[in-house]
Amino acid sequence: xxxxxxxxxxxGLYITLSAxxxxxxxxxxxxxxAALYAASPAEQVTEKEKDxxxxxxxWKGFKLKELLRKFDQVDCDLVKFSSQDNYLVRLTQEEIxxxxxxxxxxxxxxxxxxxxxxxxxxxxMYWISDIALIQTESQATLSQPHILYFAENxxxxxxxxxxPEPFIDVEGYYIPQLLQLVMPSMQGQxxxxxxxGISHLLDFNDYLAKAVLVKSENGYILQSSQMPGGMWIKxxxxxxxxxxxxxxxxxxxxxxxxxxxxxxKEIPKEFKALNTLxxxxxxxxxxxxxxxxxxxxxxxxx
Amino acid sequence: xxxxxxxxxxxxxxxxxxxxxxxxxxxTFGEVIITKGCFAELLADMDIMADAALFIGSDGxxxxxxxxxxxxxxxxxxxxxxxxxxxxxxxxxxxxDLSEIALWQSPWDIMLELDLDNSYPHLYTPFNxxxxxxxxxxxxxxNGYQVEKYKKRDDLLNNDFSGVMIIxxxxxxxxxxxxxPEKFHFDGCRFWYxxxxxxxxxxx
Numbered sequence: 001x002x003x004x005x006x007x008x009x010x011x012g013l014y015i016t017l018s019a020x021x022x023x024x025x026x027x028x029x030x031x032x033x034a035a036l037y038a039a040s041p042a043e044q045v046t047e048k049e050k051d052x053x054x055x056x057x058x059w060k061g062f063k064l065k066e067l068l069r070k071f072d073q074v075d076c077d078l079v080k081f082s083s084q085d086n087y088l089v090r091l092t093q094e095e096i097x098x099x100x101x102x103x104x105x106x107x108x109x110x111x112x113x114x115x116x117x118x119x120x121x122x123x124x125m126y127w128i129s130d131i132a133l134i135q136t137e138s139q140a141t142l143s144q145p146h147i148l149y150f151a152e153n154x155x156x157x158x159x160x161x162x163x164p165e166p167f168i169d170v171e172g173y174y175i176p177q178l179l180q181l182v183m184p185s186m187q188g189q190x191x192x193x194x195x196x197g198i199s200h201l202l203d204f205n206d207y208l209a210k211a212v213l214v215k216s217e218n219g220y221i222l223q224s225s226q227m228p229g230g231m232w233i234k235x236x237x238x239x240x241x242x243x244x245x246x247x248x249x250x251x252x253x254x255x256x257x258x259x260x261x262x263x264x265k266e267i268p269k270e271f272k273a274l275n276t277l278x279x280x281x282x283x284x285x286x287x288x289x290x291x292x293x294x295x296x297x298x299x300x301x302x
Numbered sequence: 303x304x305x306x307x308x309x310x311x312x313x314x315x316x317x318x319x320x321x322x323x324x325x326x327x328x329x330t331f332g333e334v335i336i337t338k339g340c341f342a343e344l345l346a347d348m349d350i351m352a353d354a355a356l357f358i359g360s361d362g363x364x365x366x367x368x369x370x371x372x373x374x375x376x377x378x379x380x381x382x383x384x385x386x387x388x389x390x391x392x393x394x395x396x397x398x399d400l401s402e403i404a405l406w407q408s409p410w411d412i413m414l415e416l417d418l419d420n421s422y423p424h425l426y427t428p429f430n431x432x433x434x435x436x437x438x439x440x441x442x443x444x445n446g447y448q449v450e451k452y453k454k455r456d457d458l459l460n461n462d463f464s465g466v467m468i469i470x471x472x473x474x475x476x477x478x479x480x481x482x483p484e485k486f487h488f489d490g491c492r493f494w495y496x497x498x499x500x501x502x503x504x505x506x
Contacts, residue, residue, distance in 0.1 A: 143446055146370055147353055165421060177422050184354040184406035184429060185366055187438035188450050242448045243368035298409050
């Protein structure tokens with residue numbers, strides 16, 4: 001009887017851990033990955049170089065495009081993948097079209113311990129394992145912000161924490177310390193971009209509420225106990241929610257650099273700047289960001 | 303003809319005598335909306351600046367709308383009260399029976415700092431104090447405008463305002479006292495304790 005109970009518990013745990021949900025704006029579906037593979041089997045061959053030798057890997061599973069077709073979601077803008085441990089990646093419609101991702105269940109004919117997203121020619125950080133949720137989204141791309149703040153001009157007035165929980169041997173700021181000063185609401189979805197161009201769209205409650213800006217040699221690393229380490233953002237350069245953006249000035253030489261990273265459609269010739277004395281002055285947008293003129297700026301708008 | 307005109311004017315006057323709609327948040331106290339029209343123009347007529355506004359319905363639904371969209375939203379007064387209408391913004395902006403509109407602008411001088419043994423002091427402008435009672439639901443986009451939808455929490459957040467605390471007042475005086483929650487109140491634009499304006503509450 002005891003053995004049976006243990007088997008039930010293990011089976012239950014396995015089913016829970018391997019559950020895969022597909023969610024649209026209207027409803028969610030529990031997926032049977034094995035049945036999807038049986039109905040539309042697909043294979044993807046990838047190559048990996050190791051010690052000068054090219055190793056071919058044969059992945060088997062079902063195509064993401066096929067899944068989207070099955071649930072009439074081919075027109076969605078984005079597909080979000082979340083793993084059991086809260087790792088998150090998003091693919092745009094264009095990336096799906098170009099790379100034709102596979103949700104693999106087998107590698108070299110051996111069953112994988114957990115499913116894995118295979119996206120040829122995209123960095124390994126996108127190859128998310130143990131996917132628990134696949135969600136289609138129709139979120140618009142980054143809109144042009146009209147209110148800008150420089151992070152450093154606010155962080156300078158905040159209390160720097162030694163060993164901000166749960167991290168040790170580091171100095172940093174809790175990110176809500178900064179957001180509470182410049183965002184009308186801390187909740188909602190934020191676009192965060194590192195200087196290397198890696199971009200994440202993250203929900204405040206799920207990922208950022210406990211996040212810390214850890215001071216590093218070249219800027220700040222966004223770390224959070226709510227994110228697996230692979231999602232931490234090095235040299236955080238830009239945060240945007242709605243019409244409001246926070247720029248980490250030290251990461252850029254000019255606002256044109258910011259435009260290159262974010263894809264802003266335009267930069268005005270002049271910004272209206274509010275300084276620490278609450279005086280409103282106009283400031284030319286082509287002024288290099290290392291100039292001291294920006295030090296006193298509390299807010300830019302146009 | 304003259305009689306009709308007088309009746310029309312009287313009727314219009316009655317229509318204009320709608321209950322005022324309170325503007326709260328990061329704004330000088332006492333501002334109200336009394337005429338219908340385009341929200342951007344109504345604010346401009348009153349010489350009020352705002353970067354964003356939370357339109358709050360009496361049923362607890364709310365929409366956070368950014369300044370660039372103010373020109374696309376209209377306020378009407380009709381049974382059962384004020385409502386917001388837009389044909390260009392996401393439908394979440396159409397709220398019947400508005401209870402108030404909270405305005406956000408930053409930076410804002412009036413803040414309540416709470417230093418209650420947390421890892422860092424929490425700062426609330428009047429707008430943020432209103433906002434903390436709402437849960438984020440979703441972001442909608444239409445015609446390039448993003449609007450966030452919120453719902454008033456059923457379980458309003460209770461701050462641990464008890465025990466001995468140090469109260470810092472706006473006139474730069476402070477008082478250490480056993481905190482009486484009933485003496486603390488928020489009027490929509492400012493924080494008060496025992497009829498004195500408060501700027502910081504700190505645990506002993």
